Amino acid sequence: MVVSVFIIMIVPVILGVMGAVLPAFGYFPPLGGETFRLDAFVSFLALPGIHHAIMLSFLTGLVATLLSCGLALILPGLLYGTRFFGLMRRYLAPILSLPHVTVAVGLLFLLQPSGWMMRLISPGLTGWERPPIWGIVHDPYGLGLILGLVAKEVPFLVLLVLAALSQINTRPLLTVGRSLGYGPMASWIYLIVPALWPRLRLAMIIVLVFSLSVVDMAVVLMPSTASPLSVRLLTLYQDADLAMRFPASAAAMVQIGLVAMTVLICALGLGLVKRLSGHLAFTGIRFSSAGLSVFKPLFLVVAVLPSILAVLGLVAAGLWSVANRWRFPSAFPDAWTLRHWTSVFGGLGDVLLTTLTLGVVVSGLAVILTMVWLHRHPSKIGSMAENWFYLPLLLPQAGFLFGVQVMLLWMGLDGTWLALIWAHLLFVLPYVWLSLAPSWRNFNTQWLVLAASLGASPWRRFYRVQLPILLLPVLTSFAVGFSVSAALYLPTIFASNGRITTLTVEAVTLAEGSSRSQLGVATGLQMALPLVIFLLATVLARYRYRRFSYFS
Numbered sequence: 112m113v114v115s116v117f118i119i120m121i122v123p124v125i126l127g128v129m130g131a132v133l134p135a136f137g138y139f140p141p142l143g144g145e146t147f148r149l150d151a152f153v154s155f156l157a158l159p160g161i162h163h164a165i166m167l168s169f170l171t172g173l174v175a176t177l178l179s180c181g182l183a184l185i186l187p188g189l190l191y192g193t194r195f196f197g198l199m200r201r202y203l204a205p206i207l208s209l210p211h212v213t214v215a216v217g218l219l220f221l222l223q224p225s226g227w228m229m230r231l232i233s234p235g236l237t238g239w240e241r242p243p244i245w246g247i248v249h250d251p252y253g254l255g256l257i258l259g260l261v262a263k264e265v266p267f268l269v270l271l272v273l274a275a276l277s278q279i280n281t282r283p284l285l286t287v288g289r290s291l292g293y294g295p296m297a298s299w300i301y302l303i304v305p306a307l308w309p310r311l312r313l314a315m316i317i318v319l320v321f322s323l324s325v326v327d328m329a330v331v332l333m334p335s336t337a338s339p340l341s342v343r344l345l346t347l348y349q350d351a352d353l354a355m356r357f358p359a360s361a362a363a364m365v366q367i368g369l370v371a372m373t374v375l376i377c378a379l380g381l382g383l384v385k386r387l388s389g390h391l392a393f394t395g396i397r398f399s400s401a402g403l404s405v406f407k408p409l410f411l412v413v414a415v416l417p418s419i420l421a422v423l424g425l426v427a428a429g430l431w432s433v434a435n436r437w438r439f440p441s442a443f444p445d446a447w448t449l450r451h452w453t454s455v456f457g458g459l460g461d462v463l464l465t466t467l468t469l470g471v472v473v474s475g476l477a478v479i480l481t482m483v484w485l486h487r488h489p490s491k492i493g494s495m496a497e498n499w500f501y502l503p504l505l506l507p508q509a510g511f512l513f514g515v516q517v518m519l520l521w522m523g524l525d526g527t528w529l530a531l532i533w534a535h536l537l538f539v540l541p542y543v544w545l546s547l548a549p550s551w552r553n554f555n556t557q558w559l560v561l562a563a564s565l566g567a568s569p570w571r572r573f574y575r576v577q578l579p580i581l582l583l584p585v586l587t588s589f590a591v592g593f594s595v596s597a598a599l600y601l602p603t604i605f606a607s608n609g610r611i612t613t614l615t616v617e618a619v620t621l622a623e624g625s626s627r628s629q630l631g632v633a634t635g636l637q638m639a640l641p642l643v644i645f646l647l648a649t650v651l652a653r654y655r656y657r658r659f660s661y662f663s
Contacts, residue, residue, distance in 0.1 A: 119480075120537060121499050123515055124506065128367075130514020134360035142353055151357035155365065158358070160336075161343065165369065168339040171253035172323030173373055175260035179322075180315050182261070182414045183268030184307065187276065188299035189407055189414075191285070199273065203266040206418055208590070208641035209425075210598030212618050215259045215331040216634045217424025219622060220431060222247040222255065225439050227427035233440035242439055251337035259328050262417035264318050268311070274549075275310040279303070301392050316374060317504045323370050324507035327600040327615060331622045340366055344509050345601070360513065367510045425638055432631030451628045452635075459617065463636055466597055466613045470644070473535040474592030477543040478585060485551045486573070500544050503537045512605040519606065526608040534606035535596045543592040550584035586648035594641040614640070 133139060137148035155161065190196040206214075221227050225242035233239045248255035281303060288298025326341045333339060338346075344366060347359035431437070432451055434444035484497075503511075515534065516525065524530040554577065562572045578585070600615050614637045621630040 117496070117499065119533075120540065121502060123518065123533075123537065124502050124511050126518055127511030127514035128506070130517045131360045131363040131510060132514075134357050135364045137357065139356065139360075142356060144357065151361040152364075155347075155358035155361040158343070161340075164338060164340045164343045165365065167253055167337065168323055168341060168366075169369060169373060171256050171260075171339060172319065172325075173377075175257045175264070175322045176315070176319040176377075178257070178261050179264040179268055179318060182265050183272055184304055184311075185296075185299075185410065186265075186269060186414045187272050188296055188303065189411060191281070191295070191299070199269060203270050204645065205642060206263070206266045206421065207270060208594045208645050209263070209421075210594070210615055210637055210641070211259075211263050211325070212327040212331060212598065212600065212615050212622075213425070213634055213637045214263050214421045215328040216618055216622055216630060217421050217428055218255060218259050218262070219248050219331055219424070220427035220627070220631070220634075221420060221424035222258075223249065227423070227430070227442075230440050230442050240440060248332050249334045251334060253333065253339070255332040256325075256329055256339075258417055258420070259332050260322050260325065262421040264322070265414065266418060268314060268318065271311055271314050272307060275307050276303075278310065279306045301388070305388075313501065317501070319373060319377065320370055320505055320507060323373060324366055324509065326509070327619050330619050340369065341507070341509060345604075348509070348513055356513075363507070363510045363513060366507045370507055370510075425634070428631045428634040428638075430631070431627045432635050434628060434631075451632050459614070459633060459636065462612050462614055462617050463640070465611060466615075466640060469531065469535065469611075469613065470593040470596040470640075473532055473539050473596045474543070474589045476532070476536055477540045477592045478547070478589050480540060481543050481547050481588070482551070482585070485548060489552065489556070497544070497548075500541045504541050508538075508601045512601055516605045516608070525606075526610040528611070531603065531606045531611055534602040535599055538599055538602060539592045539595050542595045543588045546588035546591045547584055551581060554581060583652040586652050590641070590645045590648040593644045597637065597641055 134142075134144065135151050137144045137146060137150055187196065187199070190199065219226070223229075224244065224246040226246070226248075229237075229239070229242060229246075237243075246255075247258070284302045284306070285295070285298045288302050289295070293301065324341045326345055329339050329342050333342065335342075340362065344359060344362040347355050347362055350359075430444060433447050433449060435446035435448035435450075437444040512534075519525040519530045558576050558580065559572050562576045567575065597613070598615055599613075600619060603611070603613050603616055614633060618630065618633045618637055621633055
């Protein structure tokens with residue numbers, strides 16, 4: 112089993128990285144590169160504006176990650192013990208199910224110069240009868256991209272924080288802190304955050320890697336004249352001149368190096384923060400509760416504002432999908448119509464069916480592989496091999512997908528459904544594993560012992576006892592895998608070679624220049640599909656549980 116998973120997950124990634132490394136250093140015989148040289152790096156660094164693109168990727172990725180991590184670690188501490196703390200998990204799920212590009216398109220509808228927010232305040236508060244020439248999105252500094260990344264990553268990290276809190280003695284630790292004269296937030300920062308960090312370190316690195324190499328959100332929220340490195344890299348790969356594959360591979364190596372350098376900088380910064388927090392704890396600084404209470408409302412607003420803007424943006428996308436005519440500065444459409452939705456099955460019907468089929472197949476395979484692995488390794492015997500599951504998430508996607516595409520071409524699988532399913536599986540399986548493995552390994556095996564004592568066969572014990580009890584985690588992990596598959600952009604582009612289109616690819620294409628109504632419909636479908644899967648998983652699990660008095 113270990114060898115099979117290694118072949119499915121690890122070997123292609125390693126070969127993909129090698130497929131990008133060799134052309135970067137001039138060796139790619141199909142295009143005449145038969146000697147090792149550094150011409151590709153020279154050509155890449157000579158491209159106009161490339162240094163700005165590298166710095167833009169670094170700043171937007173680092174700032175978005177630091178903001179997301181800081182907000183996710185502090186927000187639960189501010190709400191702990193209040194009635195809002197129990198509501199966080201319930202309201203985080205809908206945002207988590209949304210693809211990244213859906214959030215980006217929502218912000219585009221809301222914050223562009225002629226967006227819904229500007230329409231709501233014009234002309235009453237601004238006096239504008241025409242859209243301004245500036246906007247928060249499509250800004251050359253990446254502010255819109257940072258906002259979109261924070262809006263999507265904070266709910267994800269907060270959910271992980273909530274899960275990690277169940278693994279530590281949160282309330283007793285806070286009680287000890289309060290008994291020593293520390294306020295609620297000081298106790299949280301000194302006692303809870305250090306206990307949370309080891310459990311969240313991997314997730315923080317994954318968020319950092321994604322923020323540094325995101326493509327679909329950058330295409331939607333950044334101008335084409337000031338795009339980050341990831342977008343420039345994709346442009347090089349898609350250039351009609353095949354000789355540009357060499358500088359494109361060099362760009363992939365630069366992006367991998369940028370990620371490694373940023374992770375190192377964050378590790379060094381974390382060391383300084385640990386020293387500082389240790390010094391503050393040693394000196395006994397308790398931070399005034401009165402002083403912190405002044406900043407609490409402001410911090411809460413900053414923490415939830417990106418998600419609120421994302422939700423408002425999705426509402427704006429919904430309005431555009433039913434707008435027949437909507438002139439600026441009207442706050443709502445001047446005329447309504449459903450013809451954009453009635454024409455869905457003529458234009459987006461095949462794309463919708465493709466996305467649904469692909470997500471179901473890939474998520475089903477990922478759940479089955481995860482259950483087989485966990486059945487073979489019920490304890491953490493295979494934990495060393497399990498660490499390799501996260502390799503596709505710890506590398507920039509473009510850093511190895513070009514090499515994977517070359518491998519698919521050599522195997523004659525390029526542009527096929529098999530290649531696309533396998534490419535999605537590389538990224539879906541780690542998330543399914545993260546979702547299912549903890550619950551599966553916390554299962555009380557005494558139920559299986561009891562079933563065996565009654566003469567049940569191994570298969571009957573699994574099907575009639577273990578699977579029904581673990582049905583909710585299994586279905587939840589399936590829904591998580593589906594939402595991840597529906598959100599994948601670069602793997603779809605590289606594996607399908609443009610022959611198979613999903614809703615994410617279609618939304619990015621429409622966002623680059625098409626009618627807002629069509630984009631609104633595509634965004635609505637993107638938003639609805641994962642939510643429907645999550646809803647079906649929840650309803651099915653609850654219906655199944657009704658048969659077991661143990662869960663009543």
